[in-house]
Amino acid sequence: MESRRRLVRLGSILAVPVLWFVASRFGLIAGLPTPVEVADAYVAELYRDDFWISTIQSTIRVLASFVVAAAVAVPLGLLIGRYTIFADLTFPALEMLRPIPPIAWIPFTILVLPAAELSIMFITFLGAFFPILLNTVQGARGVEVEYPRAAQSLGANSYQTFRHVIFPGALPAIHAGMIVGMGLAWVNLIAAEMVAGGTGLGFLTWSAYTSGSYPTIIVGVITIGLLGAISSALVRLLGDWQIGWTEPRPN
Amino acid sequence: MSKHDDPTDDASTAEPAPDTTGKTGAIALDNLNKTYDPEGEHVVAVEDMDLDVAAEEFVALLGPSGCGKSTVLECIAGYLEPTEGEVVVDGTPVTDPDPKRGVVFQENRLFPWKTIKENVEFGPRMHEGVEEGRAESILDEMGLDGFEDAYPSELSGGMQQRAELARLLANDPAIMLMDEPFSALDALTKEIMQKKLLEVWERDNRTVLFITHDVEEAILLADRVAIMTARPGQIKDVIDVDIDRPRDPEVVTTDRFTELRERALSVIREEAERALEQEDGA
Numbered sequence: 001m002e003s004r005r006r007l008v009r010l011g012s013i014l015a016v017p018v019l020w021f022v023a024s025r026f027g028l029i030a031g032l033p034t035p036v037e038v039a040d041a042y043v044a045e046l047y048r049d050d051f052w053i054s055t056i057q058s059t060i061r062v063l064a065s066f067v068v069a070a071a072v073a074v075p076l077g078l079l080i081g082r083y084t085i086f087a088d089l090t091f092p093a094l095e096m097l098r099p100i101p102p103i104a105w106i107p108f109t110i111l112v113l114p115a116a117e118l119s120i121m122f123i124t125f126l127g128a129f130f131p132i133l134l135n136t137v138q139g140a141r142g143v144e145v146e147y148p149r150a151a152q153s154l155g156a157n158s159y160q161t162f163r164h165v166i167f168p169g170a171l172p173a174i175h176a177g178m179i180v181g182m183g184l185a186w187v188n189l190i191a192a193e194m195v196a197g198g199t200g201l202g203f204l205t206w207s208a209y210t211s212g213s214y215p216t217i218i219v220g221v222i223t224i225g226l227l228g229a230i231s232s233a234l235v236r237l238l239g240d241w242q243i244g245w246t247e248p249r250p251n
Numbered sequence: 252m253s254k255h256d257d258p259t260d261d262a263s264t265a266e267p268a269p270d271t272t273g274k275t276g277a278i279a280l281d282n283l284n285k286t287y288d289p290e291g292e293h294v295v296a297v298e299d300m301d302l303d304v305a306a307e308e309f310v311a312l313l314g315p316s317g318c319g320k321s322t323v324l325e326c327i328a329g330y331l332e333p334t335e336g337e338v339v340v341d342g343t344p345v346t347d348p349d350p351k352r353g354v355v356f357q358e359n360r361l362f363p364w365k366t367i368k369e370n371v372e373f374g375p376r377m378h379e380g381v382e383e384g385r386a387e388s389i390l391d392e393m394g395l396d397g398f399e400d401a402y403p404s405e406l407s408g409g410m411q412q413r414a415e416l417a418r419l420l421a422n423d424p425a426i427m428l429m430d431e432p433f434s435a436l437d438a439l440t441k442e443i444m445q446k447k448l449l450e451v452w453e454r455d456n457r458t459v460l461f462i463t464h465d466v467e468e469a470i471l472l473a474d475r476v477a478i479m480t481a482r483p484g485q486i487k488d489v490i491d492v493d494i495d496r497p498r499d500p501e502v503v504t505t506d507r508f509t510e511l512r513e514r515a516l517s518v519i520r521e522e523a524e525r526a527l528e529q530e531d532g533a
């Protein structure tokens with residue numbers, strides 16, 4: 001049963017290059033390069049500095065924006081989740097801004113911020129910020145009241161209660177928010193790089209489009225996908241390490 | 252919203268209780284009232300309740316579910332602010348939770364994200380610091396050696412309850428407030444836990460307020476059994492349990508135990524009938 005499922009799943013993965021090959025070989029999608037052409041273009045890109053600089057630049061932008069987003073959203077979310085006054089002061093304003101897709105801010109931030117770099121980072125930051133914030137708030141609110149009470153009756157002060165009870169209690173939710181946030185950070189980064197121009201994988205892909213170099217577009221798409229998958233895996237790994245207690249370990 | 256955000260005029264009315272013995276852990280409920288007000292509907296959980304628990308005494312608070320037992324305990328712990336009246340511990344009105352007043356909750360509340368040892372060391376770590384080897388010796392006493400590095404979810408219900416008791420003892424509270432701590436355990440585990448609790452109490456000189464709805468458990472454990480009325484909670488009657496200590500679970504077969512149980516049950520029955528009549532009248 002299990003092995004049959006694995007076979008079906010493998011088939012699902014293999015279907016992508018097969019369909020791609022068929023579609024490009026028989027010209028079903030005009031202009032779609034074949035897998036072999038893309039592989040050639042990929043090898044060529046690996047020898048170009050520009051490709052590596054773009055890759056490193058995009059990675060740094062995502063990581064930096066993500067770390068800043070988490071560093072702001074987690075403490076803010078914990079406070080909003082636990083203190084009514086804090087929630088009333090900040091949450092309505094944040095809730096009003098949240099439905100605006102971060103990408104909509106791109107033209108404005110390019111005009112207002114002194115460097116394109118900053119507006120790209122800001123858009124990426126927004127992508128990660130809201131999912132982490134909302135999940136943290138929910139996580140902090142979900143910590144049952146007896147846990148902080150128990151801590152206080154054991155002598156913990158407010159800070160210690162936050163540090164040792166509310167934060168770890170909210171961690172599973174924070175982690176869920178980080179997984180979503182990492183995905184959206186990439187989405188927004190690529191969009192921002194395409195518009196703001198200059199450097200990065202988004203820009204590389206977009207300029208391949210403007211120069212009509214079809215295989216390079218696909219190279220960009222595949223690289224973005226790979227990096228997205230790697231970052232998600234890293235966040236997941238971090239989470240598994242931090243919240244191992246949610247799963248009983250075999251003794 | 253907890254009481255800490257709520258400035259009130261609660262303190263400074265109680266005169267310090269005379270402490271002639273040098274013992275600590277005396278609890279006095281002075282005309283305690285607690286009303287819940289969720290969206291305007293008035294729930295009077297406790298009304299005009301008076302009760303004195305002497306230092307180092309073991310008192311069981313017995314009553315049907317919903318009569319306000321947990322509310323009383325949460326007022327003593329300092330989680331809830333009384334609507335009227337006050338809780339006085341060793342002459343000082345209670346305003347906040349304090350490590351002198353340890354709590355065992357109805358459902359197990361070990362911190363799931365900390366190992367058993369980290370849980371047990373939690374209290375000392377928060378204030379004076381951890382004494383090397385102390386957690387181990389308490390866990391040993393509770394029959395939990397070898398589980399120091401396990402997480403609570405890896406333990407059985409009975410073991411979790413012992414670990415929670417260990418966490419409390421490691422913090423050395425003068426008062427132990429226990430809210431139906433054994434009600435979720437199977438009969439055999441429950442009996443083991445009761446024995447363990449009595450052992451610890453007889454040795455350590457602590458005050459225990461033990462909430463239960465189990466008549467036999469109350470009589471088996473306590474010096475006095477305070478029986479509550481149906482909601483709004485008040486003390487209906489207090490029964491002195493004049494059975495010698497150390498007690499073991501066999502005392503339930505003695506005539507004296509049976510007499511006391513019948514007395515407690517008749518009080519409860521009377522109260523149940525009164526509550527029923529009230530409902531019919533309403």
Ligand SMILES: Nc1ncnc2c1ncn2[C@@H]1O[C@H](COP(=O)(O)OP(=O)(O)O)[C@@H](O)[C@H]1O
Nearest residue numbers: 287289294296315316317318319320321322323
């Ligand atoms: N936070 C609350 N808000 C409103 N009503 C409550 C709240 N907590 C308890 N009550 C009500 O107060 C009464 C007493 O509850 P409780 O003290 O938990 O009783 P017990 O512990 O004896 O079962 C019950 O009727 C319960 O529904």
Ligand SMILES: [Mg+2]
Nearest residue numbers: 320321357430
């Ligand atoms: Mg209760």
